[in-house]
Amino acid sequence: MAETEQPSGSSYEDDKPPNPVSFSFMVPKKEISMVPDMGKWKRSQAYADYMGFILTLNEGVKRKKLTCEYQVSETVEKLLAMLATLDRWIDETPPIDQPSRFGNKAYRTWYAKLDQEAEALVTAILPSERHDAAPEIAVYLKEAVGNSTRIDYGTGHEAAFAAFLCCLCKVGALRMEDQLAIIFKVFDKYLQVMHKLQKTYRMEPAGSQGVWGLDDFQFLPFIWGSSQLIDHPTLEPRHFVEEKVVNEYHQDYMFLECIKFINEMKTGPFAEHSNQLWNISAVPSWSKVNQGLIRMYKAECLEKFPVIQHFKFGSLLSIQPVKP
Template structure:
C-alpha cells in the first residue's frame, strides 16, 4: 500500500454523502462500537491486561505529558482566550512525533508520518488554539490506524479504553486547563460538554451492568466522590462540576436531561446514536476529518467530487476557512467564533469574588439561561 499524508477532503454536502457511504466511515463507526462493547462493566481500577505494545503507547502518552510540563503557559496579559504556549507545545510534539512512533513495537516505518497527523491533531488545533470532539476523534482514528497496522488487535480494546483513552483524557484536561484551550464550537461537544464526547460513551458502557447505580446518581456528590475512581462518566461529571459555576442543569442541561433516563443501557445506546449522527454525520464536524491511505477518502465514480460540489448553495466558507451549512441552525455558529475557555472565566470569577453557583457567568456550552436555553441543540432520543 502506498502511504499518504492525511488531508481534509470534506468541503460540501456532496463530500459528506460520500463519506457517510464509505468504508472509512464504517471502519470508524465499527471501531467506536467495538471499543464500547469492550468496556462494558469494566472499572478503571480493574486489573486489565496491558500487552507490550499497549504499554509502549502509554509510554508515548507519558512523553506527551512531560512535554506539557516542560512547556508552561506564558503570560498572556488579561486575555481569556487560548494561551500561545500551546503552539510551542504542539510544535514540540510534532518535532518528536517520528521518534515517539518508532518506539512502538511492530509499527511499519512507512506509516509513521501518516500516523503523526492524527496524533498531533489529537491535542488541539495549533492555529485556533482550541479543542473539540474532532480532536478526540483524531485520537480514536490514531488508535484505529494502529489496529489496522497490526500494532494492537481486538484483545487489546479493553486496555485501549480503560488505560490508553483514559490517560489521553487526563492529558487533554491538562492542556485545556493549562493553556485555556477554547472550545472548538460555541455549543461545545454537541451540547454535552465544552470539549469531549467519547468519554460519555465509554463511561456509560462501564456502568451498563452496575446493579445499583442509576443515571440519576450524577446528582449525588457523595456517589461521585466514592465512585469516580472507577467510572469515567462519574469522574468527568465531578470534574465538570468542579470548574463550572451554577448547577448541572444550567451549565450542562443535556447531561442533566439524560440523567432522567432509567438505565445506563439506554444512556449508552443513546450516546452511540448521538455520536454517529452528530459527530460522524455532521458536515461542520466531519469537515475536520483527515483522509490518508489507512482511512482513504472514497472515490466518486459518477463525477469529480470537487467539480460536483463547487457550487453547493447550502455551504459557505467563512474567513477562518470553516464551513457553515444553511438550514442547520444548531451549527450556524459552530466554528470560527472565539469562545473563551471556561477555566479563564472561572479564574476571573474567583478573582472578582463571584460565589460558586451564583450564575453570574454564562456557561460556555452556548446553552445557558442567557439566551440559549436547553433546547439550543437538537436532541437524540434516549429510548
Template sequence: MLRAVEAMIDEAPPEQGPRRFGNVSFRRWYGILEGRAEELLRGCLPDAVREAWGDGVVEEVKAYFLGGFGSAQRLDYGTGHELSFLAFLGCLWKLGAFRDEQGREREDGEAERSLVLGVLEPYLKVVRRLILTYNLEPAGSHGVWGLDDHSFLPYIFGSAQLARPITESEPMPLEGSVPGAPRPSDVVKPASVDLHRESNMYFSAIGFINDVKKGPFWEHSPILFDISGIKDGWGKINKGMIKMFNAEVLSKFPIVQHFPFGSLFSWDPDPEAAVPAHSVHLASQPSSTVNPPAAGGGSGTTAPWAEATKMPGAAPGVPPGPGIPYSRAPWTRGVSSAPTAPRGGVPDTGPPPPTTFARGTPGTASNQYTVTKAPWAKD
C-alpha cells in the same frame, strides 16, 4: 508515549497574566510535540509494520496523532480532536500494533478493554491538563446545546462500563445496569461524582465539568441533566450515546471537514446513505439561519432517547425541537410548563430563578449549587 507527551507541558509553561482566550504558550508546546512526533510514533509502531507499509505510513498516522491534541492555530480543543486520536488508535489497530506475540488478534475483548481503560482514559487526563494549563477554548461548541464542551467518548465508554454484561450472542443491551452500579441520577450529586470519577469514565467526565464550570448543573449541562432522569438503566443511555455520537460528531461537517482521509481511512461515499437530519442546534437558531428540515429527516439529535419539552419561541414554519426541559428546573416545581401569552415574542416560562444559592468549596465538584440535585432523586 502519553507520559512523554504530558511531560512536554513542563517545557512550555503558560504565560502569566489574565487572558480571555487560550494561552499562546500552547503553540510552543504544540511545536515541541510536532518536532518529536515522528520519534514517538516510530517507538510505538512495530518494525514489521514499518517494513510492510513503508515509512509513508508514519506520516499518515502522524496526522491523526497531532490532530488529537487540539489546534495550535485556534487555541482550542473539541470532539473533532478527540475523534482524531480515536482514528490514530484505529490506524494502529489496522496496522497490527495490538496483536499478540504471535501476530494474532485476540478474540476475548481484552485488547479492546485495555485500549479504552489503559490508553483512552489516560489520554483524556492529558488533554484535561492541557485545557486547564493553556485555557483552551471549546472547539465549535454549541454552548448548553452540546453534550460536553470538549469530549464525547468518555460518555460512551463510561456508560458501557455500567451497562449489564452480555454474551457474544446477545445484542447490545437496551436497558439494565451492572449490579451495584450508581444510578444515572447520581451524576448531579457532587459526592457521588467524586466517589466514582476515579473508576468510571462517565463520572470522570462529569467531574471535570464540575471542576471547570460554576452554577447549577441543569443550567450549564442541560442535556446531561436530562439524561440523568432515565429510569431504564445505563444500557439505554449507552445505546443513545452511540446514536448521538453518530449524529453530532461523525455526521457534522464542521467536524469532518478537518478529518484527513488516506489509505487507512479512505473517503468512500455511500450512495444509499440517508440525508442527515437537522439537529436541535439548527432548529433553535433564528429563522434567517435555519434551513427547512430535509425530507425524511429525524426529529433532532439531542439525546433522542430522553424526554424533553419543546423549545419555545421557534421561528414560523420551523418545527420546534426538543430543548432545555424548563419544567424540570428546581424553582418551577408546581408551575405549569405550558407557555403563556407571548411577551416580547418569547413565551413566559415561569417565575425568574433565585438570585442566591449555597455554594461548596471553589475548584471542586462540591462547588455545584445545592439546588442542582435532581428533584426526582431521593436520598
C-alpha cells in the same frame, strides 16, 4: 440502536495483522471540503471502520470497571510512555503572562514540539516492519490534541485520537486482546493529558454548543463510560449528578471521571451549565443512555460538516466507498 449492535463494514475484530503488501501508506489529507461531500464520508470505508472500532470497544468495556484486571501489552506500554512525554512537555512549557484570559499562546510552543517529534514518537510505537506507516499515522496524533492557530479543542480532535488508535489496530500494532487496555489505560491517560492541556492553556471549546452540547470538549468517554455502567447493581443514571457519588466512584467509571472534571471546571447549578447531561440523568437505564449517546454522537459529531471537514483520509482510513 441496540447496545449489542455489531459494527458494520470491516471491524476491529476482523483486523488480523495485515499482509505487508496490504497498504500503500500515504500522508492523510482532507477530502470533505463542502457540505455535499458528507455523503462520501458516510459511504466511506473510513466511516465504517471508525464506527466499527468505536462500537467494538463499546461492547468490550460493557459492565467493566477501570480498575478491573486486563492484559497490558508492550505496545500499550509504549503508548502510555508517549502520552507521559506529552504530559511532561506541558510541565516544561508553562503558560505565559498575556492580556487574554483564554487561549494561552504557550500552547503553540507545546504544539510545535509535538509537530516536530510526532513521527519519531509513532515510529517508537510501531513494530519494525511497520515503520513505513509512521508518517501516515502520525498525522492523526498531531490532529488529536487541538488546533494551534485557534488554541481550541473539541470532539473532532478527540475523533482524531480514536482514528490514531484505529490505525494502530489496522497495522497490527494493537490486537484484539488489547481492547480493555486501549480504553482503560491509553484513552484514559489521553483524557487526563487533554484535561491538563485544557486547564493549563485555557483552551477554547471548538464548535461548542454551550449548555446545549453534551460537553465542551469530549464525547467518547461518555459513550464508553455509560457502557461500563450497564446493569450496575446500585448506580443509576440519576445518581451521576450527586457529587458524593462522583467522588466515590470516579476512579472506577470513565463517565463519572468526566462529570468530576466538569464539576471542577464549572460553577453554578449542574442543570444550568450542563443541561444535556442533566436531561440524560432522567433516562431510566444505562443501556438506554448508551444507545442514545451513540445516536447522538453520529448526529452531533460524525454527521456535522464543521467537525468532519477537518478529518483526514489516507490508506488506513480511506475515503473510498465501502466494498459491497
